[in-house]
Amino acid sequence: MPSRIVGGLGLSHVPSVGVAVDRDKMQTPAWKTLSDAYVPVREWLARLKPDVAIVVYNDHGADFQLDKYPTFAIGAADEYAIADEGFGTRPLPAVRGDAEFSFHLVESLVAEEFDLTVCQEMGVEHGFLVPMNLCFPHRADGWPVASVPLQVNVIQHPLPTGRRCFRLGQALRRAVESYEKDLKVVVMGTGGMSHQLQGKRFGFMNEAFDQMFLDGLEKDPEQLASLSHHELMEKAGAEAVELIMWHVMRGAMSPKARRVHRHYYAPMTTGMGLITFED
Amino acid sequence: MGLKSIPDTTVFDLRLSRHGRRLNKMCGSLCSPANRDAFKRDEEGYMTRFSLNEAEKNLVRARDFGGLIRAGLNIYWMLKLGSVTGNSLYRMGAQMRGESYEQFLATRNFKDAV
Numbered sequence: 387m388p389s390r391i392v393g394g395l396g397l398s399h400v401p402s403v404g405v406a407v408d409r410d411k412m413q414t415p416a417w418k419t420l421s422d423a424y425v426p427v428r429e430w431l432a433r434l435k436p437d438v439a440i441v442v443y444n445d446h447g448a449d450f451q452l453d454k455y456p457t458f459a460i461g462a463a464d465e466y467a468i469a470d471e472g473f474g475t476r477p478l479p480a481v482r483g484d485a486e487f488s489f490h491l492v493e494s495l496v497a498e499e500f501d502l503t504v505c506q507e508m509g510v511e512h513g514f515l516v517p518m519n520l521c522f523p524h525r526a527d528g529w530p531v532a533s534v535p536l537q538v539n540v541i542q543h544p545l546p547t548g549r550r551c552f553r554l555g556q557a558l559r560r561a562v563e564s565y566e567k568d569l570k571v572v573v574m575g576t577g578g579m580s581h582q583l584q585g586k587r588f589g590f591m592n593e594a595f596d597q598m599f600l601d602g603l604e605k606d607p608e609q610l611a612s613l614s615h616h617e618l619m620e621k622a623g624a625e626a627v628e629l630i631m632w633h634v635m636r637g638a639m640s641p642k643a644r645r646v647h648r649h650y651y652a653p654m655t656t657g658m659g660l661i662t663f664e665d
Numbered sequence: 666m667g668l669k670s671i672p673d674t675t676v677f678d679l680r681l682s683r684h685g686r687r688l689n690k691m692c693g694s695l696c697s698p699a700n701r702d703a704f705k706r707d708e709e710g711y712m713t714r715f716s717l718n719e720a721e722k723n724l725v726r727a728r729d730f731g732g733l734i735r736a737g738l739n740i741y742w743m744l745k746l747g748s749v750t751g752n753s754l755y756r757m758g759a760q761m762r763g764e765s766y767e768q769f770l771a772t773r774n775f776k777d778a779v
Contacts, residue, residue: 543676
């Protein structure tokens with residue numbers, strides 16, 4: 387049987403979750419709501435038994451600097467280092483990759499005219515690691531799944547459009563389904579939801595917008611992907627534009643995919659959303 | 666082309682990125698313990714090493730976070746400067762809002778989730 391996508395997740399990658407995980411604070415009152423929401427998600431993932439997680443995320447100046455900044459970049463290695471993003475290196479095992487699978491994805495995506503930057507070395511940080519912490523907790527000897535990091539420019543405008551991200555997801559699905567080895571794959575679209583981290587509008591959130599975005603993913607994801615960057619930033623905060631990475635995930639799922647989990651928690655400065663889909 | 670402006674918001678585009686390239690390059694270098702130590706030992710020398718101009722140096726000296734954003738330092742690169750100068754994201758945010766840290770925390774839904 388060829389490979390297939392068994393599940394899709396949209397989820398926030400708020401860095402303070404990483405700190406809470408490292409300091410064993412996920413059961414404290416501030417984090418328990420979020421922590422509890424992921425218990426059924428991990429049970430669901432345990433039933434799906436994915437071999438690989440494709441994690442669509444953005445680097446925050448840990449491994450990618452602005453002197454050369456790719457619009458889309460993909461990891462193509464058997465191992466990814468934990469990057470120091472300015473606060474020290476988190477005590478986590480190196481991330482397991484699957485270079486052969488990455489090579490196939492690159493070949494298929496480039497043939498479909500998605501010309502990604504290919505990274506044979508890549509360090510990953512909170513954008514990638516927080517979703518992994520929440521969904522695939524590591525053990526002392528490593529992580530329970532292999533990963534493919536897919537980095538998107540959501541920082542330096544011009545950014546890829548939401549529609550481009552959605553179509554990348556559709557192409558990613560075809561790439562997965564044309565891989566001969568029998569792999570079960572989940573796709574994670576990370577970031578957001580509403581937040582703004584600079585200027586006088588620091589701390590801005592918009593739960594109504596975030597709920598609308600979650601509704602759109604369920605009901606009409608293609609229409610949702612046509613939301614402009616300006617509209618996203620105006621309604622949900624400048625840094626919320628990273629929600630375009632969720633379109634990659636939704637594009638990779640079938641149009642009729644069933645929503646399984648949905649949760650929302652906004653304690654400090656970011657609407658932390660969670661939604662999962664199963665084909 | 667380009668994006669329409671949004672009130673009280675800086676949109677980090679190519680022009681701003683080019684303007685802030687010295688600041689972003691310096692802050693990007695703080696992703697290593699040795700460089701963080703070097704910055705803490707000799708902040709002035711570190712800024713000179715990255716060719717910051719006098720206006721940029723003054724913004725760093727003053728820990729003027731709103732000014733640094735407007736000068737083209739990207740927020741995620743500014744977090745590295747925050748880390749090395751003992752200013753958390755929320756402290757920088759409070760300053761950018763024109764509030765004390767305590768005033769800012771009082772506006773949050775659950776201020777212990779830091």
